[in-house]
Amino acid sequence: MHDDEFDKPATIAAAMIGVLPSPTGDITPQIKPSTTYTTDQGYMYYRNSGPGLTDTETVLCKLEGGADALLFSSGMASATHLLLALGPGSHILAPETMYWFLRSWMTKQAPALGLEISLYPNGDLDAVKAGIRPVETKAVWAETPSNPDWSLMDIAACAELAHAHGVKLFVDSTSATPVLTRPLDFGADIVMHSATKYLNGHSDVLAGALITREKDDFWESVRDVRTGLGSTLGAMEAWLLLRGMRTLDVRMQRHSENAMRVATALLDHPGVSHVLYPGLPSHPGHEIAAKQMIGGFGGMMSIRLAGGADAAARAVKRTKLFKPATSLGGTESLIEHRGPIEGPDSPCPQDLLRLSVGLEDADDLIADLEQALGQ
Numbered sequence: 001m002h003d004d005e006f007d008k009p010a011t012i013a014a015a016m017i018g019v020l021p022s023p024t025g026d027i028t029p030q031i032k033p034s035t036t037y038t039t040d041q042g043y044m045y046y047r048n049s050g051p052g053l054t055d056t057e058t059v060l061c062k063l064e065g066g067a068d069a070l071l072f073s074s075g076m077a078s079a080t081h082l083l084l085a086l087g088p089g090s091h092i093l094a095p096e097t098m099y100w101f102l103r104s105w106m107t108k109q110a111p112a113l114g115l116e117i118s119l120y121p122n123g124d125l126d127a128v129k130a131g132i133r134p135v136e137t138k139a140v141w142a143e144t145p146s147n148p149d150w151s152l153m154d155i156a157a158c159a160e161l162a163h164a165h166g167v168k169l170f171v172d173s174t175s176a177t178p179v180l181t182r183p184l185d186f187g188a189d190i191v192m193h194s195a196t197k198y199l200n201g202h203s204d205v206l207a208g209a210l211i212t213r214e215k216d217d218f219w220e221s222v223r224d225v226r227t228g229l230g231s232t233l234g235a236m237e238a239w240l241l242l243r244g245m246r247t248l249d250v251r252m253q254r255h256s257e258n259a260m261r262v263a264t265a266l267l268d269h270p271g272v273s274h275v276l277y278p279g280l281p282s283h284p285g286h287e288i289a290a291k292q293m294i295g296g297f298g299g300m301m302s303i304r305l306a307g308g309a310d311a312a313a314r315a316v317k318r319t320k321l322f323k324p325a326t327s328l329g330g331t332e333s334l335i336e337h338r339g340p341i342e343g344p345d346s347p348c349p350q351d352l353l354r355l356s357v358g359l360e361d362a363d364d365l366i367a368d369l370e371q372a373l374g375q
């Protein structure tokens, strides 16, 4: 059987499908730190690309069902380079609720670099349609499920709308991962990840990724921006990321099971006014999530507390298992009082706690939250 005949995420990730066999029979891929190559092997200089980087990009590309992948030094680098490749004068539509620092870069820093950003309420296709400007609009940015309310965008419907106007659709799929959603299958043009999160999964690598549906001229210009700005992911990080990705499928299943257990347990808690988790039928995006998320709804959820911002600040200090920290997607559970982090410009409610539900025993996680919330 040829490698390409395996297309299930668990197999691609665990067996690192696409990585060339080692000439010495090593089962695990080698760390390939060289920054320069003899001229006869297809590589030249690591800032352009290197064989270790290609190993990790190949597996990720197969996981997303894409035509090519590029790895960057962070998720922010992957997103900003992609938008910069659109060129000055480009207008981009982005959701109001999304990873806050990227929204902040888009609205505060991108204009000085020639990009104009308009925000739309996440998931609102009428607003996207109304926001598209002839010629000027080059891309719709979507994040689904999106920080920190885990609202959904219907990727297929958004892709159809964008393409009807000659506009590209870029999807930040960090919280879903290719195990739960493959945006390219739904028509997205390029999928983006903060690989720092679930793809790596162990809170010890900073990395970003882009995967394209088509290897076209625009994709080559994205590659040129990476080479030009010099933000190629380092060889050690690429190796660690590949190591982390080998367990992606099994981790995402456990994250999803645990988050569903935690969300369900908190639904009737008197101190909790809202449980925001796409797996719950009460979540406004549940129908779309059920359509485009396969095999689970992921490990990210938020809760809003009836006691307001003070209750949220208190609860974060009381958890024992959930660590009070930012970021997401590691084996360990994290809790964050999100409003004060995102600042006054953010639509994030001040009573919101963001939970990255880890791989611990679900009963322990529920007990920890109940004692922290005072039940």
Ligand SMILES: Cc1ncc(COP(=O)(O)O)c(C=O)c1O
Pocket (backbone or CB within 6 Å): 074, 075, 076, 077, 099, 102, 143, 147, 172, 174, 175, 193, 194, 195, 196, 206, 207, 208, 327
């Ligand atoms: C959804 C999402 N996109 C992008 C980023 C940025 O990624 P990085 O921190 O790897 O630069 C983050 C980081 O928290 C994120 O959560």
